[in-house]
Amino acid sequence: MSDVTTVRPLDAVAARVRRFTSRRASWIPVFAAVGILVALLVAGQVYFGNFVTPRVLSSLLLDNAYLLILAVGMTFVILTAGIDLSVGAVLAFTAMLGASLMAQGLPAALVIPVMLVGGALIGLFIGVLIQFFDVQPFIASLAGMFAARGLAFLVSLSSIKVEDPVILWLQSKLFYIDGWFLSPTGIIAILVVVAGALVLQFTRFGRTIYAIGGNEQSARLMGLPVVRTKLLAYVISGACAGLAGVVFTAYQGAGYPLNGLGTELDTIAAVVIGGTLLTGGSGFVLGSMIGVLVYGTIKTAISFLGAEQSWTRITIGILLLVFVVVQRAIVARSTRRR
């Protein structure tokens, strides 16, 4: 009797697990990232004693809002099996452009849209190179990166201070709830994540992104708008870089042409740690958010230790390696199963 009652729920659980793995296998790397984040936080709390506090956690979002926005754009591109190396330079360019326009007295309400459009145009340029001139995404976005960096220097060789109250408000205004705080930049970043997640999950455009990453040729044969979708992915990434430029300008209170050096690689690292396959077709914006949080937590922990920030890069490098290897294993297993 007791056998029957114990076996049944187990079977039900097993069936659930099977159903879950057959439906949601691509979430598994995201859970791995969540596991790592939790482990990092727990370890930090055990070691430092004052690590997991509302203040530290809140500033995690505050400090990494720009990276989060970049990661959302990058997720779109990587899902199509592409890559966008230009985002750090585009961030610097739009930040410089915005700072210089505002220094000339233009209002933020006008400058911010200009920055977004500027980023989007560079994204479009990269997309056109890839789609119509058959250039590898790596090379096309590298060209975009050099172009944007050059444009940033063209605006000014030195730092431009920003005094526009609206921009500064974005970072300085803090909404306090119970010791937790949230800046408008953080709210923007979260809105971008939510929008990105909804678009990918619930629009035809979003699903076409996944389809292209799965197999571009098949997507084309199925009659999906491949060209338009891929262009739009790079435009979105560029626009996100422009928005990140806005947030970064608020964060720094100035524009500087060497801003965001290497940020594109941090972004790619965060996206990959968040469980998005570099081969495309599998991954989630929410995962990328977890990846950014992992990145931010490591950075915070290392500044808690008082160690050199170079250790952030080293740790991220190791984590990245582990994740890429795990991803390879997953991909290899799924191809063997077929």
Add this chain to the structure above:
Amino acid sequence: MSVEATAPVVEVEGATVRFGREAALDDVDFRLFAGEVHSLMGENGAGKSTLIKALTGALPLGAGEIRLSGEPVRMSSPVDAQRLGIRTVYQEIDLLPNLSVAENIALGREPRRFGGIDWRAMRERAAAVLAELGVDIDPGSLLGSHSLAVQQLVAIARAISADVKVLVLDEPTSSLDADEVAELFRVVRELKDRGVAILFVSHFLDQVYELCDRITVLRGGRLVGEYSTKELLRIDLVQKMLGRELAEVPIRRGEEPDPSSRVVIEAQGLTRGSRPRDADLRIHEGEVVGFAGLLGSGRTELARLLAGVDRPDAGRLLVDGRPASFPGPRRGIGMGLVYSSENRRTEGIIGELTVRENIVLAVQAQRGLFRLMSRARQRELADSWIDALGIKASSPEQLARELSGGNQQKVLIGRLLALAPRVLLLDEPTRGIDVGAKVEIQNLVAEMAANGVSVVFVSAELEEVLRVSSRVVVLRNGLLVADLPADEVASSALLALVMQPDDGT
């Protein structure tokens, strides 16, 4: 009741397609009626795939007209054809393994609610279509988690989930086993009863005769004729396809090996995962050993182990009586064991390279990067194999992807033979190629055996295995269940051996 009483759904008149000066399709007429299964037959290069491409919008007609329900249509892309209700299921499944079954069915016309995709409705719709086809799978599951056969059925579900008038099935059975084929046929018959016009292209004569109502035969880009399956004898069909008497293409079987001849490779208890398990096998010099078994019986896996492509979990492999272990295929090739994969396109031919480069590839790899063969030597090597194997290419510099399947297979065999192998393991070398090329490859096998090369011949077609081999090894469920001289078994007996359900375990 004859289908001919009604007007055809698809009517092709005077279809002509030229590549350069050569006509791939020359003034061909073709008719397809609602509620019939029609087969297009012909050797490779007969113009079958060109006609299919023209019908599905992948290739424009140079001259001639396609009429759909009497209306002339122009299609400049597969999307146009889909819009007109002409849907295609390709041999290589062109769905997206990273998305759910439901999405694969609905992609491009997902149900929407509040401006977003309505996942629940999409799954329900997919479940309904799948239920119509009698396929019981979770529409929310990832496509990649299912077998090829199921994926094929999902592809059909996608095709029929929209308004479909014409369904083109291009070699749909080449990767399915007998049960799965039966399942597919049930679905096709149901669609036929619903009035869909179905064009079924297959190299398996049995399947064509089992399923199809009418047959159109092409040869050399020209129409030979349109026949009712009932009235066309198989032998006549083959003759019409080949354009010559079947007697002119005799099939020679490999000589019975001398029992005292040397054992080249010997497997002792080879095991890898659940298939194969504990396989013992000896292969003699100059012997043709056929591997018979269903898909998933372990026939491919055993061949890969014997060639040293994969490593066994247990057991050992003796080459010339000495234990050999392989870190990969390279050592195996060094010892004269060469393997040709069943996946010609992904693990065999490199389409972007020329015929010459494809043939030279393995030899050059074996020599190493620093001992480059001169262009002249490469050319000589390639020419000799093109000549010896009768590869039909416009020149050795033609891209391999432009060749027909049969010729690609010959290029692959040429690549391996250039290594002067002692054991040649051919996995499904005749899959997806036409009758004429099949016979040529089978003859080639016999010839190689006569020259002292041992051949392992893996094929899903039992008759072919019987015809080619001197000995047949039967695999079932990962176990080696029989090892018989080929002339002692009839194909029906072999079928029984292959299919027999396992008792116990």
